[in-house]
Amino acid sequence: MNAEITVVIPTYNKAAYISQTIESVLKQTYQDFEIVIVDDCSQDDTELVVQEYLSDRIRYFKHLRNWGPGATFNDGIEKANTEYVTLIASDDILLPNHLEQVMLQFKKDDLVETVFPKLKVIDENGNDLNEVIEQPFFDKYKMLNHLFYAGNDIPSPGVSFKKSLFKKTAAYNRNLIMMHDYDLNVRCLIHGKIAVVDEPTVYYRRFSNPIINLSGKTKWLDMCLSIESKFVLDNYLSLGYDDMKKIFPHLEACNRKEIKFRFLIDACKNKQVRLSSWAFERLVSCLENNKDFLILMN
Structure with a gap:
């Protein structure tokens, strides 16, 4: 049909x-x-x-x-x-x-x-x-x-x-x-x-048994959430310059070269561990691949 x-x-x-x-x-x-x-x-x-x-x-x-x-x-x-x-x-x-x-x-x-x-x-x-x-x-x-x-x-x-x-x-x-x-x-x-x-x-x-909803507080679920969250957040690093400024208005004043560094630095300061730990790991990687970044920031 x-x-x-x-x-x-x-x-x-x-x-x-x-x-x-x-x-x-x-x-x-x-x-x-x-x-x-x-x-x-x-x-x-x-x-x-x-x-x-x-x-x-x-x-x-x-x-x-x-x-x-x-x-x-x-x-x-x-x-x-x-x-x-x-x-x-x-x-x-x-x-x-x-x-x-x-x-x-x-x-x-x-x-x-x-x-x-x-x-x-x-x-x-x-x-x-x-x-x-x-x-x-x-x-x-x-x-x-x-x-x-x-x-x-x-x-x-x-x-x-x-x-x-x-x-x-x-x-x-x-x-x-x-x-x-x-x-x-x-x-x-x-x-x-x-x-x-x-x-x-x-x-x-919505099931009353949280395990059926896969929301139980088990070590396995917590580990999955921690690891998988980083895969999801990585999508934001694929954003273009203009889109990143529209999504995160506080980055409006950043130029193209610095905007993703500023984005990661701000996320490092976030109180949510899922954001700060992800951002710290990605920031270290970015710094390793961009040795002139600290000179740029000064």
Whole structure:
């Protein structure tokens, strides 16, 4: 069939929830879609549940070994037969107007390559928690500034892309376990034009058990967050001179040669360890490669 947008559903051991996710897609007001389900080697009954839904518009693929979240998202995007894709976890739910609102944003402006949704939060039993998660800013430069200092604050369930974006920047970093969405959010803002849906179109399921949400305070998770945060922050060092001044207005007076040094020096002074430790490491590396920097600063 010739669909216009693909709903990619990565899944891992979500047999209890994935039927709700699939049903929410089938009930969309915008019906010109296909569904690609990528099972990252589930050990539960996910495959049995999904088999009941397979058709010419719903395809299912199962990994023989666990690839991890980023690689599984990428696999689904690659298997999509359409230019537009929207991603939804297999325990979250699309509201009926999600695809309609996403396609409206893409059609309004052909330059838009990423559309971010707003979310309503539900618990594991589907109860509405009366909480809405939305983007902190609509301006991409303010949003990039916020993401640098505050961390990942953009809703990811239901995020939608034009696949042409990935000709300018890679899709999800398959080496990141915790921050694959944070990393891609930053790069989407750096490399392309974004739009935001005006109203919540996704139910995001928040589990009471923090381990299910991968937010438990374990040594392994803390180590992942520390290491992966540095990969994400490195994206800011790829910024051009003009963009860096727009994102960080306090650097307005810096010239081209000094601006990244000043940026790192300021970050070294930040009270957040994730920022100061990253900046110190990168500053040392920059100084090693730019021996004349101290002369320049004097």
